Amino acid sequence: MTSSGGTVLFLEHEASRTGASIFLLRLLGWLKTDSNFDFQTLAGRWGELLPEFRSVGIVDTFEPEPKLIYRVLRRLKSNNWQQSKHLATLREKLVRSDIRLIYANSVASARMLDFLSFLRCPVICHVHELDGAIQTVGSQHIHMLEKRKPHYIAVSHAVAENLTRKYRIPANRVRVIYGFVPVPEFSPAEANLQESIRREIGIGREPKIICGCGSIEHRKGTDIFVEVAVEVIRRNGDIPAHFVWIGGSREGVETMRKHLIRLGLADRVHFVGSKSNVASYFEAADIFLLTSREDPFPLVMLEAALHEIPIVCFDETGGAPEFLLHDSGFVVPKFDIGKMSDKVMELLASPRLCKRMGAAGRQKVISRHKLSAGAQEIANVIGETLGLESGAPI
Known part of the structure; x- marks a missing residue:
């Protein structure tokens, strides 16, 4: 979309180093680089990825810059005047900015929609959450969204089914577009x-x-990861x-x-913290264990x-x-730690x-989950929502 056609406003709730951001x-x-859309971003919070978002385009923030005085006032719950002044300027x-479409990148980012009621334009919500995460941020965010009757993009059929069954969203407003990632060419240096x-x-x-991999929390099953480690180490001499x-x-x-030291496993189970070079760890790994109790895609x-x-x-x-579909790994029933340990063994x-399943997984990502293809599909949805001609170059 050219500048004469207006701007797409993307809502990002925290700009943190998490999957949705x-x-x-x-x-x-x-x-x-690959479309003609004009866009800008509104971030709900000042996250660590904010500089990277700003390297891509215009970014505003829903909250004032968290300078010391603002943090103190917010802690004292005396920041209303500063927040109101900031929002008035933002409005x-x-x-x-001639906003023609709001693209909320998650259910959590819907908290900004009430403020944006003055922008009378279509809304798309890209849903990266299942019900546990929706309940954590507050199911009222779905009600905020439904005031605008948005089109939803679900990252998996599991997400789409939760929207239609639990929240009664009409199926004709929900479309599944699976997640996607860049597909780099690995050099010999990277392979080492x-x-x-x-x-x-x-x-x-x-x-x-x-x-x-993931944050350390119940939803990601960090405790299950340790339990499987205990079982495999015990059995795998x-x-x-x-x-x-x-x-x-x-x-x-x-x-x-500290927990691993108490278990006597500190030399076999390693929590290395947040890393910018996650790909390097995947290159060194033999098996990926997805222990999440809930994970959309x-x-x-x-x-x-x-x-x-x-x-x-x-x-x-x-x-x-x-x-996975049983060719890229194993799907274990009902959070059974013993059976997950069996499959690891x-x-x-x-x-x-390992080699056969790993090769099948890589080929599947290349053929079905490549950034260029998935992003083009989303660009097409944006174009359709804006009423651009079918088949027009994006």
């Missing part, structure tokens, strides 16, 4: 990253690495294995490390599959089984099976 950042990067700016990662963690060349979890806050990592699953790692997940986790014992 990273997804939007990649999408905007593609739109900037004036957005009114002048695993040695440096093993040195960093303190693991020799022989042991196998079972990897997990012949093939030494190390478990490595990437992600989590500094406090969460420290808590888990995790991008880390696709990124792990790109590195030809077989994946083990639960059948009730969300969208992951829709990707089976993969550890069969390098040939």
